[in-house]
Amino acid sequence: MTATRGLEGVVASETSISSIIDDTLTYVGYNIDDLADHASFEEVIYLLWHLKLPNQQELDELKQQLIENMELPQGVIDAFKLYSLQNVHPMAALRTAVSQLGLYDDEADIMEKEANYRKAIRLQAKIPTIVAAFARIRKGLDPVSPRKDLGLAANFLYMLKGKEPDDIEVEAFNKALVLHADHELNASTFTARVCVATLSDIYSGITAAIGALKGPLHGGANEQVMKMLTEIGSADRIEDYLHEKFRNKEKIMGFGHRVYRKGDPRAKHLKKMSEKLTKLTGQPYYYDMSVKIEQIVTSEKGIPANVDFYSASVYHSLGIDHDLFTPIFAVSRVSGWLAHILEQYSNNRIIRPRAEYVGPGMQTYVKIEDR
Ligand SMILES: CC(=O)SCCNC(=O)CCNC(=O)[C@H](O)C(C)(C)COP(=O)(O)OP(=O)(O)OC[C@H]1O[C@@H](n2cnc3c(N)ncnc32)[C@H](O)[C@@H]1OP(=O)(O)O
Numbered sequence: 585m586t587a588t589r590g591l592e593g594v595v596a597s598e599t600s601i602s603s604i605i606d607d608t609l610t611y612v613g614y615n616i617d618d619l620a621d622h623a624s625f626e627e628v629i630y631l632l633w634h635l636k637l638p639n640q641q642e643l644d645e646l647k648q649q650l651i652e653n654m655e656l657p658q659g660v661i662d663a664f665k666l667y668s669l670q671n672v673h674p675m676a677a678l679r680t681a682v683s684q685l686g687l688y689d690d691e692a693d694i695m696e697k698e699a700n701y702r703k704a705i706r707l708q709a710k711i712p713t714i715v716a717a718f719a720r721i722r723k724g725l726d727p728v729s730p731r732k733d734l735g736l737a738a739n740f741l742y743m744l745k746g747k748e749p750d751d752i753e754v755e756a757f758n759k760a761l762v763l764h765a766d767h768e769l770n771a772s773t774f775t776a777r778v779c780v781a782t783l784s785d786i787y788s789g790i791t792a793a794i795g796a797l798k799g800p801l802h803g804g805a806n807e808q809v810m811k812m813l814t815e816i817g818s819a820d821r822i823e824d825y826l827h828e829k830f831r832n833k834e835k836i837m838g839f840g841h842r843v844y845r846k847g848d849p850r851a852k853h854l855k856k857m858s859e860k861l862t863k864l865t866g867q868p869y870y871y872d873m874s875v876k877i878e879q880i881v882t883s884e885k886g887i888p889a890n891v892d893f894y895s896a897s898v899y900h901s902l903g904i905d906h907d908l909f910t911p912i913f914a915v916s917r918v919s920g921w922l923a924h925i926l927e928q929y930s931n932n933r934i935i936r937p938r939a940e941y942v943g944p945g946m947q948t949y950v951k952i953e954d955r
Pocket residue numbers: 590800801802803805834835836837838839840841842843885887890891892
């Protein structure tokens with residue numbers, strides 16, 4: 585038995601939800617480029633969960649179900665108010681709140697298909713509300729209730745800021761949600777599948793997935809990209825900054841990918857948005873700096889930008905706090921996690937690989953008083 589480091593190249597599951605073949609990403613066979621340009625996030629949720637695009641009636645029904653389930657149990661809001669939140673990372677708050685949500689759901693441990701679908705709706709609907717409520721409560725502001733007349737993208741920005749977003753903001757945020765929704769067997773999705781393959785419940789699966797997304801090698805990279813842009817500060821400092829990182833063999837956040845070789849097809853959409861939004865908000869230097877960083881990392885290291893790189897300047901331009909970038913990733917990716925969890929349940933076998941043992945050979949036990 586020989587271990588494959590990081591399970592590289594190992595095919596651990598079948599899926600009908602998304603595919604990455606020759607650097608092309610599809611959701612259920614639809615190219616991500618088409619979905620990014622045309623689809624609403626709700627359409628994508630339907631696609632991932634039902635493996636077909638909805639007709640108008642099906643879409644309206646899903647939107648209605650989501651809107652009806654966006655409010656949080658008062659206990660989740662009260663719990664946020666209990667803690668001193670200044671030093672709590674919003675991903676930790678989200679992880680805890682999702683686990684807590686399970687305590688309020690009478691169907692949490694009911695494993696029938698219909699009950700699992702109802703829980704999927706509840707989680708998809710409530711996660712944006714959790715992120716927005718946390719962001720406000722930690723600033724001493726009251727949470728804003730969702731509006732029945734807004735879609736998920738607009739509602740999230742509305743609940744976060746307390747004012748209705750304009751069309752450009754909604755379009756950009758919707759596109760970001762579409763682009764982040766699913767990505768085959770990435771680390772957090774795999775985590776979710778491993779968890780529920782023991783026939784544990786959906787809340788446990790999503791809580792585990794949030795924990796995996798939080799890390800800076802995965803979803804946490806988008807916050808780190810913004811930290812890098814802020815640290816660099818101006819375009820004339822980029823070369824020195826990067827060369828020092830290269831010398832120290834440090835990773836440049838927002839670059840590299842386990843699967844893509846030529847580049848991440850989502851990055852170009854975010855790059856375009858970054859150019860537009862940074863100009864509109866009077867901060868074009870964030871886009872210009874990002875382009876220069878990309879040029880140097882790709883030409884000197886041959887490593888292309890991934891989805892996290894330009895999403896940082898996009899979210900910053902939307903006026904979103906930097907430590908909310910990864911929770912926003914979760915607002916979108918929960919759709920994919922839920923799709924994979926439902927798929928796992930539908931054809932389950934426990935996921936239990938082997939390990940190559942590299943420790944000492946057989947040893948003789950020595951009693952503690954003789955050691
Ligand atoms: C949504 C997402 O999760 S997208 C990924 C988000 N993560 C990041 O942006 C963090 C930065 N990137 C990375 O850490 C990695 O590229 C990962 C985690 C995405 C992929 O990791 P792996 O597939 O294990 O690649 P690995 O780390 O082995 O890299 C291969 C080589 O490229 C180098 N490399 C990979 N990414 C980077 C990077 N961002 N900066 C500098 N060098 C890099 C590695 O140092 C390694 O070089 P070596 O062979 O000389 O040791």
